[in-house]
Every structure is written in C-alpha cells, then in structure tokens.
Amino acid sequence: MIYEGKAITVKEIEGGIAQLNFDLQGESVNKFNRLTIEELRAATDKLKAQTNLKGLVVTSGKDSFIVGADITEFTDLFAGPEEDLINNNLTANAVFNDIEDLPFPTVTCINGMALGGGFEMGLATDYRVMDSKAKVGLPEVKLGIFPGFGGTVRLSRLIGVDYAIEWICMGSENRADVALKTGAVDSVVEADRLMDAALAIIEQCNDGKLDYQARREEKKGKIQLNNMESMMAFETSKGFVAGQAGKNYPAPVEAIKVMQKHASLTRDKAIEVEAKGFAKMAKTNVAACLVGLFLNDQTLKAKAKQWEKEAADVKQAAVLGAGIMGGGIAYQSAYKGTPILMKDINEDGIALGLKEAKKLLSKRVAKGKMKPEQMADALNNIRPTLSYGDFGNVDIVVEAVVENVKVKDSVLREVEDQVSEDTIVTSNTSTISIDTLATNLKRPENFCGMHFFNPVPMMPLVEVIRGEKTSDRAIATTVAYAKAMGKTPIVVNNCPGFLVNRVLFPYFGGFAGLVRDGADFQRVDKVMENFGWPMGPAYLLDVVGMDTGKHANEVMADGFPDRMKTDWKSGIDVMYENNRYGQKNGKGFYAYEEDKRGKQKKVVDEETYKLLEPIVKEQKELTDEDIIARMMIPLCMETVRCLEDGIVEEPADADMGLIYGIGFPPFRGGALRYIDDMGVDTFVELADKYADLGPLYHPTEKLREMAKNGEKFFG
Numbered sequence: 001m002i003y004e005g006k007a008i009t010v011k012e013i014e015g016g017i018a019q020l021n022f023d024l025q026g027e028s029v030n031k032f033n034r035l036t037i038e039e040l041r042a043a044t045d046k047l048k049a050q051t052n053l054k055g056l057v058v059t060s061g062k063d064s065f066i067v068g069a070d071i072t073e074f075t076d077l078f079a080g081p082e083e084d085l086i087n088n089n090l091t092a093n094a095v096f097n098d099i100e101d102l103p104f105p106t107v108t109c110i111n112g113m114a115l116g117g118g119f120e121m122g123l124a125t126d127y128r129v130m131d132s133k134a135k136v137g138l139p140e141v142k143l144g145i146f147p148g149f150g151g152t153v154r155l156s157r158l159i160g161v162d163y164a165i166e167w168i169c170m171g172s173e174n175r176a177d178v179a180l181k182t183g184a185v186d187s188v189v190e191a192d193r194l195m196d197a198a199l200a201i202i203e204q205c206n207d208g209k210l211d212y213q214a215r216r217e218e219k220k221g222k223i224q225l226n227n228m229e230s231m232m233a234f235e236t237s238k239g240f241v242a243g244q245a246g247k248n249y250p251a252p253v254e255a256i257k258v259m260q261k262h263a264s265l266t267r268d269k270a271i272e273v274e275a276k277g278f279a280k281m282a283k284t285n286v287a288a289c290l291v292g293l294f295l296n297d298q299t300l301k302a303k304a305k306q307w308e309k310e311a312a313d314v315k316q317a318a319v320l321g322a323g324i325m326g327g328g329i330a331y332q333s334a335y336k337g338t339p340i341l342m343k344d345i346n347e348d349g350i351a352l353g354l355k356e357a358k359k360l361l362s363k364r365v366a367k368g369k370m371k372p373e374q375m376a377d378a379l380n381n382i383r384p385t386l387s388y389g390d391f392g393n394v395d396i397v398v399e400a401v402v403e404n405v406k407v408k409d410s411v412l413r414e415v416e417d418q419v420s421e422d423t424i425v426t427s428n429t430s431t432i433s434i435d436t437l438a439t440n441l442k443r444p445e446n447f448c449g450m451h452f453f454n455p456v457p458m459m460p461l462v463e464v465i466r467g468e469k470t471s472d473r474a475i476a477t478t479v480a481y482a483k484a485m486g487k488t489p490i491v492v493n494n495c496p497g498f499l500v501n502r503v504l505f506p507y508f509g510g511f512a513g514l515v516r517d518g519a520d521f522q523r524v525d526k527v528m529e530n531f532g533w534p535m536g537p538a539y540l541l542d543v544v545g546m547d548t549g550k551h552a553n554e555v556m557a558d559g560f561p562d563r564m565k566t567d568w569k570s571g572i573d574v575m576y577e578n579n580r581y582g583q584k585n586g587k588g589f590y591a592y593e594e595d596k597r598g599k600q601k602k603v604v605d606e607e608t609y610k611l612l613e614p615i616v617k618e619q620k621e622l623t624d625e626d627i628i629a630r631m632m633i634p635l636c637m638e639t640v641r642c643l644e645d646g647i648v649e650e651p652a653d654a655d656m657g658l659i660y661g662i663g664f665p666p667f668r669g670g671a672l673r674y675i676d677d678m679g680v681d682t683f684v685e686l687a688d689k690y691a692d693l694g695p696l697y698h699p700t701e702k703l704r705e706m707a708k709n710g711e712k713f714f715g
C-alpha cells in the first residue's frame with residue numbers, strides 16, 4: 001500500500017503500475033470535498049517519492065467516477081475574500097499539476113459520471129479511457145462560475161478552442177461517442193474493460209509506441225492558434241454566447257475571456273489567469289444565488305425521498321377530464337411509464353386529449369428523443385374511457401375537470417364510489433380550497449390537491465396540497481406519483497391559491513396598479529423581462545388567459561379581501577369585458593398572429609391603449625426602479641406571509657416553488673433570497689415608501705422584527 005486515506009487509496013497493482021482509487025467513505029458518490037483534496041495532495045506526494053513506478057491508473061470504487069466539487073462547501077468558501085479564493089484554487093491546482101508532471105504515463109478510467117472537478121482530475125492525466133455509458137462534462141456555469149481546477153486551460157488545449165467553448169459555456173454532459181470524437185477521451189470500452197484498456201495504454205507508452213510526453217506538452221503549452229484564428233474563435237463566440245446566456249449570467253462569457261487571456265501562456269501562468277477569473281465569478285451574487293438554488297433543490301429532493309418511503313405503490317393511475325390539463329397529465333404519466341385511464345364525459349373531449357398526447361409524443365420522435373416503438377408503448381399506456389368500468393384497481397386519481405365547485409364536488413363524490421377504499425383521489429384545481437372539495441367526501445383522508453402547471457410536459461412543478469383531513473399516506477403517494485412522472489413535488493398547506501397562485505396574483509395586482517397610474521404595459525413587460533422574468537406580466541396574462549386570470553383573481557380577493565379586494569376597474573377587467581382573453585382567442589393586451597412556422601407571435605395592438613384610456617387615473621412619473629418595486633414588493637410580501645402562515649414548511653420550498661412554478665429569475669434565487677440580498681431592513685424601508693398603494697405593500701410585524709434584529713431567511 002502506497003497511501004491509505006478515507007477518500008483515496010494508492011497501491012501497486014502489477015509490474016510497477018500504481019492504482020489511485022477514489023472511494024469516499026460514508027458517501028454514495030465521490031466528490032471533491034476538502035478532505036479529498038487534502039488526501040490527493042498527500043497521495044501525490046507519496047507517488048512522487050516512489051522510484052520504481054512505471055505508470056499510474058486513476059479509478060473510482062463507486063458507480064460513478066467523481067460527480068464534481070462538494071457544493072455544500074461553496075457557500076462558506078465563496079463568502080471569503082477574493083484573495084483566499086485565488087490561493088485556494090492555486091493550492092488545489094498545484095496537486096493537479098504534480099499529477100500531470102509525474103515521471104511515468106498516467107491514465108484515468110472514467111465510469112458513470114465525471115463532472116466538473118471530476119473531469120478536471122481526468123484531464124490532468126495523460127490519457128482517459130471511458131465506459132461507453134459514462135458521461136463527462138464541465139457544468140460549472142450552471143452555478144454561475146466556471147472550471148477552476150485547470151479545466152479551461154487543459155480542455156482548450158486538448159480538444160481545441162471551439163469545442164472547449166461549447167462544452168464549458170453550455171455546461172453540457174457529454175456522451176462517450178462525443179467525447180471520443182472531440183478527443184476529450186482516448187478510448188471507449190465497456191465498464192468491465194476499463195482497467196485493461198488503461199494498462200494497455202501504459203504498456204504502449206513504456207514500449208515507445210505512444211508518446212505520452214508529447215501529449216503532456218500539448219496540454220501544458222500555449223494554444224496552437226495564429227492571431228487570426230484566435231480572433232475568430234474567441235470574438236465570434238463571445239457575441240453568440242452572450243446572446244444565449246443573457247446579461248444576467250456572466251460566467252459563460254467570462255470563461256471565454258479567460259481562455260482568450262491564457263491562450264498565449266503556458267500552464268502555470270495560464271492557471272493563475274483561470275484562478276483569478278474563477279474567484280471573480282465566485283464572488284458574484286449570481287453565483288451565490290445559483291449555489292443556493294442548487295442546495296435548495298437538494299433539500300426538496302431529500303424531502304421527496306422521505307415521503308416516498310411512506311407511499312403506496314402506484315401501478316395504475318386515472319385522470320378525469322381530457323382537456324388541456326387532463327391530456328397533458330395522461331401524456332406525462334404514460335410517457336414516464338405509469339399506465340393511466342383517461343375519462344371524459346364526451347367523445348370529443350377524449351379525442352382532443354388523445355390528439356394532444358399524440359402531438360407531444362410525435363414531437364419527441366421527430367426530435368430523435370424517442371423511438372417510434374416507444375411512442376406506441378406510451379400511447380398504449382393511455383386507456384381512454386367514457387365509463388368508470390375499470391376504476392376498481394386504480395391507485396391514484398387526478399381530477400382535472402372544469403374549474404367549478406359544483407361540478408368538481410359531484411365528480412369527486414362519484415369517483416369515490418367507484419374506486420377502492422385505499423385509492424388516493426386528488427384534484428388539479430388551481431383555486432378551489434381543498435377543504436371545500438373534501439367536505440362531502442366519505443374518505444377525506446385519502447384526498448389532497450395535485451396542482452400541475454400548463455403546459456404539463458414542460459413545467460417541472462407539482463404542488464401537493466394538504467387539506468385539514470389529508471393523511472400522510474395520501475401526501476406520500478401523491479409525491480411519489482409526481483416524482484414517477486418526472487416532476488418536482490412541493491408539499492404545501494391548503495389556502496386560497498395555495499403557494500404559487502397566492503403569490504402570483506398580488507404580482508398581477510402590482511401590475512394593475514401600474515397601468516391605473518399611467519404606466520405603459522409594454523414598458524412594464526420590458527422592465528420585468530430585463531429584471532430576469534421569462535415574460536412580462538401583460539404577456540403572461542395573455543398566456544394564462546384573461547378569463548382564467550379574472551376568475552382566479554376573484555377567488556383570491558374573496559380569500560384575502562383585506563389586501564386583494566379592490567374597488568376600481570383594472571386593465572385585466574377591461575380586457576376581459578372586451579373579450580380579449582389573450583393567446584387563446586388571438587387578442588389580449590397584445591394581438592397574436594401566426595408566424596411562418598405556425599407559432600403564435602405577439603404584436604402591438606393600438607386598440608389596447610384606447611380601451612385602457614378610461615381606467616388610467618393619472619399619469620405618474622415612474623422610473624424603472626418604481627416599476628420593479630411596485631411589481632416585486634407584493635409578490636415578495638405574499639411569499640413572506642405564506643411562510644409565516646405555515647403554507648410552506650421552510651424558505652427553500654417557497655423559493656423553489658416560484659422558480660419552478662412561475663419562472664422567477666433563477667439567478668436571483670427566489671423571492672425570500674431576493675429580500676435577503678437586498679437586506680430585510682432595506683426591503684422593509686422600500687415597502688414603506690410605497691405604503692399608500694395599499695396593504696399588499698405593508699410588511700408584516702414579524703418581518704419588521706426580522707429587519708430590526710438583522711435576521712435573514714437563509715442562514
């Protein structure tokens with residue numbers, strides 16, 4: 001044994017070949033935490049001191065090679081001074097450099113995943129062999145940073161600038177065939193052949209058939225490009241990548257700038273450039289938010305896993321109502337492998353639901369994401385019906401009929417008589433109280449909300465809503481079914497609008513107030529899109545539908561009259577009264593035309609301004625900051641109330657719900673994180689400035705307390 005630690009062991013395996021094996025004790029995966037880096041330092045020193053070695057093979061004792069850095073360490077690490085971050089990277093890089101400089105050929109065996117620091121480990125060795133099912137990549141940009149263990153230096157020299165930019169700026173996970181084609185790995189074999197392949201390469205190196213020193217020099221030297229080529233590669237990609245990433249995500253473009261800067265430098269100097277650039281990105285608020293988001297997502301996953309332990313098996317599902325939502329739910333369930341009955345009251349409804357599912361599946365086939373046989377299987381998983389005939393062995397029902405209390409009440413009572421005593425019954429209602437719907441049920445403990453978002457295949461969130469009488473088993477089974485459908489479930493308590501709509505409608509309230517005070521709705525959209533929303537509020541209302549919006553708004557106003565009831569006519573009311581329902585009938589705040597590809601394109605309609613004129617009370621001077629504050633304060637305040645009222649269990653649930661449910665700008669981390677970043681005291685001060693706009697803008701007593709005590713929602 002050459003070295004034995006808790007994350008790494010090194011031993012001689014045969015004929016002077018050493019094996020360095022990553023196998024982090026007590027963890028299911030290998031990751032680069034502090035301990036692993038320290039041990040890699042110690043293990044490398046031992047290797048350097050050996051005099052009789054002829055080669056090194058780097059392996060993993062787990063199903064995956066190394067999944068990347070330990071992101072739970074990032075928050076503390078990134079909070080430190082920039083200088084420390086630079087030094088930290090340089091210290092780690094000294095280890096990778098030492099591995100690269102070992103006096104014998106080195107090969108990494110990649111199984112499972114080699115991502116981020118894991119792939120950078122592999123890049124430090126002379127050669128890489130890869131399991132045909134494995135994936136490699138540098139996904140750091142997803143956290144607002146870029147590779148910091150030499151990845152920008154080695155990859156750009158190994159596979160060329162164009163591919164390196166693509167891999168690093170997109171953060172993609174790359175399949176073995178792609179990795180081989182680009183030259184990122186040298187050989188692809190089946191998992192059980194990795195060691196043999198690595199040993200064969202070392203033998204060829206030692207026989208002089210492969211020149212590993214030349215390989216090494218290529219990675220350590222300057223990038224082989226003349227001025228013109230360099231200009232083309234870096235300058236043109238900067239523009240393209242900036243356009244793709246958007247101004248709120250600086251890391252991808254910074255990565256290109258860093259590669260451009262170190263293109264003419266040799267390794268040690270180039271690593272310094274990378275370390276500086278890395279530290280600069282790690283200090284941005286975007287990185288802090290994206291790291292926070294990753295950790296919140298882990299929290300959600302862990303909670304869902306806990307629930308799954310208590311869940312009943314879902315072998316057969318059913319959906320009631322084959323409309324927009326029912327069709328989407330049937331598709332998603334079938335495509336992800338849970339057979340589903342789709343019941344409607346009329347043939348036309350069924351035909352429409354099936355057509356929707358077929359359309360979605362054909363798209364996957366056309367994009368090469370699904371084989372035609374798989375499409376046939378998925379379609380066979382949907383059984384359309386007009387009767388309750390087969391409901392006896394259904395494990396879970398999702399009710400998705402029209403949004404009407406009376407209809408839903410009767411449909412839910414009806415289905416309860418058709419299913420077994422254990423069947424979980426859920427409703428996809430977007431506004432009606434789960435307790436109201438449970439009133440006339442015989443087994444309210446088996447009932448809860450399962451709120452999907454439109455379009456179902458695209459939207460990741462499912463709100464699982466707990467009513468007063470809902471059992472843990474019902475929640476657990478619904479969470480498990482949502483997971484089986486590939487969705488992210490968040491468990492919330494019952495209240496009007498649940499979490500997402502309860503927070504969204506005050507935001508629309510902010511919008512209505514702005515229009516009343518003379519703001520141009522197009523300007524509001526632009527300002528909010530610049531702020532980071534995927535679409536502005538007027539456009540979003542057009543997508544949601546003015547009828548749906550108005551109806552939900554009324555439900556919310558009834559639920560929270562103190563702050564959501566208004567005594568003035570809003571722009572949304574005006575659009576509704578003039579039958580401008582939005583995209584669904586071609587006219588809302590905007591008008592819609594089909595473009596050449598048959599997609600709906602929004603255009604300006606002067607008529608809207610004429611219609612809005614009578615409700616504009618005054619022409620207030622409004623800055624962009626006013627617009628942002630007037631939109632964001634009601635949304636943030638309502639999120640705070642959801643937390644205080646126990647609608648969500650903890651801040652992570654609220655923030656992730658908004659990101660997954662309504663596209664809250666991810667780089668801002670969520671509503672509560674946004675308040676934290678501004679400072680709770682600054683937020684309260686800002687809200688007080690707009691106090692005369694009404695109670696939607698009034699901070700709660702508890703928030704004022706938090707401001708006074710300097711508390712935060714996160715940490």
Ligand SMILES: NC(=O)c1ccc[n+]([C@@H]2O[C@H](COP(=O)([O-])OP(=O)(O)OC[C@H]3O[C@@H](n4cnc5c(N)ncnc54)[C@H](O)[C@@H]3O)[C@@H](O)[C@H]2O)c1
Binds near residue numbers: 322
């Ligand atoms: N559309 C959205 O954006 C959205 C988003 C989230 C939740 N929801 C909720 O989902 C539910 C369905 O909405 P939708 O937009 O799909 O409506 P939809 O009008 O497109 O579809 C409703 C379907 O239910 C059928 N139906 C009516 N009574 C029935 C009965 N007794 N038994 C079986 N089927 C019956 C109708 O024939 C129709 O096909 C509503 O509760 C809605 O609030 C909608």
